Amino acid sequence: MSEQPEPTVRPTRYVVSCLPETNDNAPHFSLNVEYRGRDLWAVVRHGSCLNSAGRWSYESIPSEREDEWLAEHRFELDTALKIAREAAPTLTVNGYTVADALRRSTDGAEV
Template sequence: MTETPKPTVRTTRYEVSCLPPDNIDAFHFTITVEWRGGDLWAVLRYGECLGTDGKWDYEPRPSNREDDWLDAHRFDLDTALKLAQEEAPKITVNGQTVADVLRRAAS
């Protein structure tokens, strides 16, 4: 009888936000850092991917991602988390900033 191997656990996604997770608007003000294979990670928000130039671009389907696009939109984990932390305070949704949402929650 073959023994069933133990399951492995791995982290493939981080959420970065300036809002507490229980805030009703947290989803809209959250950036994710997601594993994309090997040691490469993407910084994402609403289907857009942060590039090395600091601009957000729509992430093409895997079959349409060319090497130059991948090189400009993939990071090691430490860099991806740092970039996500730098971008999180800058998020604005429908004219509302992170500070606006936090101020509203405090009142």
């Protein structure tokens, strides 16, 4: 009988949000930092990626991504988390800001 290989565990996604996870609106006001291979990470939300200049662009299928696009949208983990933390307070949903969502949640109103 051969031994079973030891499984490996690695994180592949971080959720970044200014709203607490218990807030019903947190999923809408969150973005993700996701592993994309080769020790590089992307800041993503609704199928788009944040680039190094702070602009969102659609993330096409892998075979359509140019090297220039990848260079602007893939980061080391620390950089990706920094970019995500800077972007999180600026998210809006249907015209509501993060501040609106936080204020409404303390008032008991839904966004």
